Amino acid sequence: MPYAITSPHYLATDAGASVLADGGSAIEAMVATAAAIAVAYPHMNSLGGDGFWLISPAGRKPIAIDATGCAAAEASIDGYRAQGFDNIPERGGLSALTTAGAVAGWQAALDLLPSHRPLADLLAPALDLARGGIPVSHSLAAASNKVWTDLSNEAGYKTIYAPEGRPLNAGETLINQPLADTLDHLAVSGLADFYQGDIGQTLARSLELAGSPLRRRDLQHYKVRQPQALTTQTRDGDLFNFPAPTQGLASLMILALFDRVRDQAKSEADRVHLLIECTKLAFRARDRLVCDPDHVTADYHRQLDDTHLDALATQIRLNRAQPWPHPAEPGDTVWFGCVDADGTMVSYIQSLYWEFGSGVVCPQTGIAWTNRGLSFKLDDNHPNRLRPGARPFTTLNPAYASLGNGDRIAYGTMGGEGQPQTQAALMMRHLVEGQSLQDSIAAGRWLLGRTWGDTSNNLKLEADLANRIAADLQARGHDLVSVPEHSEMMGHAGAIRRTADGRLEAATDPRSDGRAVVQN
Numbered sequence: 126m127p128y129a130i131t132s133p134h135y136l137a138t139d140a141g142a143s144v145l146a147d148g149g150s151a152i153e154a155m156v157a158t159a160a161a162i163a164v165a166y167p168h169m170n171s172l173g174g175d176g177f178w179l180i181s182p183a184g185r186k187p188i189a190i191d192a193t194g195c196a197a198a199e200a201s202i203d204g205y206r207a208q209g210f211d212n213i214p215e216r217g218g219l220s221a222l223t224t225a226g227a228v229a230g231w232q233a234a235l236d237l238l239p240s241h242r243p244l245a246d247l248l249a250p251a252l253d254l255a256r257g258g259i260p261v262s263h264s265l266a267a268a269s270n271k272v273w274t275d276l277s278n279e280a281g282y283k284t285i286y287a288p289e290g291r292p293l294n295a296g297e298t299l300i301n302q303p304l305a306d307t308l309d310h311l312a313v314s315g316l317a318d319f320y321q322g323d324i325g326q327t328l329a330r331s332l333e334l335a336g337s338p339l340r341r342r343d344l345q346h347y348k349v350r351q352p353q354a355l356t357t358q359t360r361d362g363d364l365f366n367f368p369a370p371t372q373g374l375a376s377l378m379i380l381a382l383f384d385r386v387r388d389q390a391k392s393e394a395d396r397v398h399l400l401i402e403c404t405k406l407a408f409r410a411r412d413r414l415v416c417d418p419d420h421v422t423a424d425y426h427r428q429l430d431d432t433h434l435d436a437l438a439t440q441i442r443l444n445r446a447q448p449w450p451h452p453a454e455p456g457d458t459v460w461f462g463c464v465d466a467d468g469t470m471v472s473y474i475q476s477l478y479w480e481f482g483s484g485v486v487c488p489q490t491g492i493a494w495t496n497r498g499l500s501f502k503l504d505d506n507h508p509n510r511l512r513p514g515a516r517p518f519t520t521l522n523p524a525y526a527s528l529g530n531g532d533r534i535a536y537g538t539m540g541g542e543g544q545p546q547t548q549a550a551l552m553m554r555h556l557v558e559g560q561s562l563q564d565s566i567a568a569g570r571w572l573l574g575r576t577w578g579d580t581s582n583n584l585k586l587e588a589d590l591a592n593r594i595a596a597d598l599q600a601r602g603h604d605l606v607s608v609p610e611h612s613e614m615m616g617h618a619g620a621i622r623r624t625a626d627g628r629l630e631a632a633t634d635p636r637s638d639g640r641a642v643v644q645n
Contacts, residue, residue: 128644129629130154132461133539133617133637136259137162140250141463142642144242151465152180153241155473156231160251162459162475163227164304165259166638167286168268169539170459172307172319173328173487173494174477176227177367178234179354179525181533183468187365187525188237191350191418191516192230194223194497197338198513202503204338205511213499213511216275218336221483222498223517224347225319227475232316233349245312252312255305255491258298262638264613268480269293281331281486282493304491320344324490331487332494352418354525357429359384361556362528369418373522374428376545378407378437380552381429385438387557394594395443396557397571398601400549401584402441404573405449407545416508417515446602449573449582458521458544460537462621470623472523472535524548528556531625538634540616542574547616555620562620562632563641569593570615587612611636 128145132138141158145151155178163171178190200222205213214220235241261269269292276282283290285301293299311318318324321344329341354365357377364380366373382403390396414425427433440447458476476497483496500517502510509518520541526534534555538547547570554565569590574582584605586595591607598605608614617637622630633639 126466126644127627127629128463128465129621129631129642130158130461130463131619131621131631131633131639131641132158132162133459133619133634133639134162134165134262135638135640136165136254137461138640138642141461143250144247145463145465146644149242149465150238150467151463151469151471152234152238153247154463154465155461155471156235157247157250158461159227159231159473159475160248160308161254162461164251164254164301166265166459167493168265168480169477170475171477171482171493171495172228173225173492174227174475174482175225175495175497175519175521176230176473176475177371177521177523178230179365179367179472179523179535180234180237181470181525187354189352189354189367190230190233191352191367192226192233193370193516193519193521194226194495195343195347196498196501196511196513196515196517197222197340197343199338199340200498200511200513202505202511205503210503212503213501215479215499216484216496217279218332218483218485219338220496220499221332221335221337221339221485221494223495224339224343225495226347226349228316228319229347229349233351244315248308248312252305252308255301255308258300261293261295261297261299263295264638266293266295272480272484276481276484279484279486281335281488282481282484284488285486285491286481301491303489307490307492320347327489328487328492331489332485335485337485355429357381362526365525365527367522369415369421369425370516371519371522372411372415372545374415374425375407375411376522376524376548377429378410378434379403379545379549381434382406382438382441383549383553385434386441389443394597396553397594398446398598399441399443400546400553401571401573401603402447404546404549405447406437406440408574414508415518417512420508420515444601449604458539459617460523460539460619462535462537462619464535464621464623464629468623470525470533470535470621472525472537474521474523474537476521476539520544526552532622534620534622536618536620538616538618540614543572543614543616546572547618551618551620562622562630566618566620566632566634569610572615585614587615
């Protein structure tokens with residue numbers, strides 16, 4: 126029975142692979158993986174975070190599920206200004222101002238199936254991990270130490286994620302019994318209980334006590350959306366990504382612009398330079414136009430028109446870098462994907478935004494809450510301004526490609542600003558340079574701007590890549606620095622490919638704790 130799956134944590138991959146090996150669907154495997162990775166990588170995602178799905182049944186265009194949270198009904202610009210804030214606080218209750226959509230997204234995906242295996246079976250691996258404990262990864266330990274100053278006074282955080290009263294150390298075991306109890310409860314009562322039932326009531330009470338503007342009615346009224354996926358065409362095939370409020374527009378623009386200029390490239394340095402220049406143009410459009418999908422302008426919908434892309438491409442110069450820096454967005458995320466025996470392929474992303482999100486952790490449930498609402502601006506004239514019920518701009522964007530030769534690829538990464546850039550690097554190396562998926566992901570990458578754990582906005586090149594092309598890029602005007610090879614700041618990428626004749630390939634990132642499993 127052929128299948129393939131990849132995720133940035135081996136325990137989560139194993140959870141999904143066990144479902145696929147038992148004849149389960151790609152959607153069922155992704156729910157099992159999503160639940161397990163929320164336990165195994167708690168600094169990057171949580172049941173209290175958001176999710177985005179691209180689900181592509183064989184022979185059909187992808188179905189999109191937008192499971193990002195909405196701003197609380199009581200959250201307003203005037204309300205924050207009255208408390209003396211010019212910006213939304215980064216941590217604590219006031220940063221926990223959007224609902225968590227991930228769990229509702231799991232249910233929406235499962236609802237696409239005519240029937241599915243018992244929810245208890247899908248949640249069982251995550252429940253066992255939460256109850257028995259996970260080995261603390263180096264990534265989790267580093268995040269725990271990084272946030273200690275900010276979160277050491279958050280009682281719920283300390284109870285769940287600093288049980289010894291100190292940051293976590295790599296290699297020790299972390300048990301989250303309240304989260305195990307939550308998963309056990311949801312397995313019996315159903316995922317809707319997260320919003321409508323006892324779990325929802327407990328979460329709402331805990332958030333209100335922490336100072337969040339969220340109330341129970343915000344959870345009760347939350348609904349996912351199923352928008353039409355964004356798409357663009359290149360010489361390689363049709364590319365799909367997510368519309369607003371995500372930066373999927375930027376990811377598609379980069380690849381569409383590169384398709385128009387890539388024939389100018391004669392070297393690796395040329396290709397990287399051109400992709401960076403495409404990124405600058407795409408990010409400027411993204412920052413000007415992307416906001417809550419109910420409030421995007423007509424200009425947003427024109428960005429992928431051929432005439433507009435043709436005109437933008439004329440601004441790119443092979444031997445000269447455009448001015449930079451530009452404001453950047455951080456973000457912590459997990460991407461994973463799979464394909465099942467029927468050929469259904471899923472590209473999925475799940476996130477808390479910053480490490481451990483808002484830092485607000487409900488001790489009764491073991492759930493950390495997102496601070497994705499930081500993307501909102503307390504500016505009445507900004508397109509991404511805070512509005513009650515609005516969805517904030519998000520860096521999350523799972524990707525999918527249907528190639529002209531009949532092959533299909535699901536791909537993505539974590540990493541804030543780095544997500545579109547890593548997607549572009551992966552696809553350029555795989556489709557243009559002919560590298561395998563694994564080599565395309567493992568090869569040295571670059572990052573223009575800021576990603577999670579970083580504050581500078583210059584161009585960063587991993588050492589192996591910098592050794593080959595840094596001098597060439599500097600000569601073109603790029604302000605760059607070299608960073609260590611396989612730096613986690615470059616994100617955790619992954620990809621799945623199914624060829625037209627059914628052969629499978631999967632890859633995971635050596636910068637993560639991931640695993641890719643293929644059964645041909």
